[in-house]
Amino acid sequence: MWGSQIDLPAAPAKYDGVTGFWYGKGPGVDRATDALRHANMYGVNRRGGAVLLVGDDPASKSSTVPAVSERSLAALGIPVLFPRNATEIVTLGLHAIEMSRASGCVVALKIVADVADGAWVVDSKDLQVNPIAPAIDWNGNPYAYTQSPIVLRPAMIVGAEAEPGGPADRAGARVLRAQRPQRHRGRRPRRQSSDWSRRAPASTRCARR
16 A cells, blocks of 8 residues: 555656555554554655555454554554444545545544444435645645655654654644535434544644654
C-alpha cells in the first residue's frame, strides 16, 4: 500500500495517482507498525491517498487478543474515523481519501466486529457525497501539502517528522468540518455511537511525527 504512494523515478506514469487501501485486524496493525509509521511520516501522494480498514474485535470473538487499534494508531499519528454501519464505511471512506490527499496522512477507519459481521441495506442516496478540502493558511501563507522525499540525511528526516504535523492536522480537520451539513439525517444517534464530525482529540489527530 505504501509503495502505491511513491513515484518511480524516470518511469512514465499511466495514471495521475493511485489510492491505496490496506486491511488488517488489530494484530495486523501491530505487525505493520513500521511500514505504517514510515508511510504516515513521509506522506502519501497528493493525487492518491491511503486508507486503512482496521478490523477491531474488542470481545475477541475471532481473535487471539482484544483489539482497540485507535491507541496504536494514535501513537503513529494516524487519524481514525469510526463508522457505525455499512453506509458510513462508504461515506467516511470517501472522506478519508480526501483527508489523506489534503493532509498527506494515512487515514484509518475503525470497523468493529458488530459492523463488519452485520447485514446492511445501503441507500444509494446516502452515498451521494462530495468531499472537499477547504483552503487553509499556515504561518500567514496558503498551505498546500507536498510529499516528503525519502532521503537518508538527518536534517531532512527530522524535517519530514516535524514540519507537516501542524498544517496536516488542520487540513484533515477542515475536510471533516466542511462536511457537517451531510452528517446525519433523521433521529439523533445514541450516545455510544461515535460522532465523527467532531474534531478528534489530540491523541488521534494527524501528526506525522
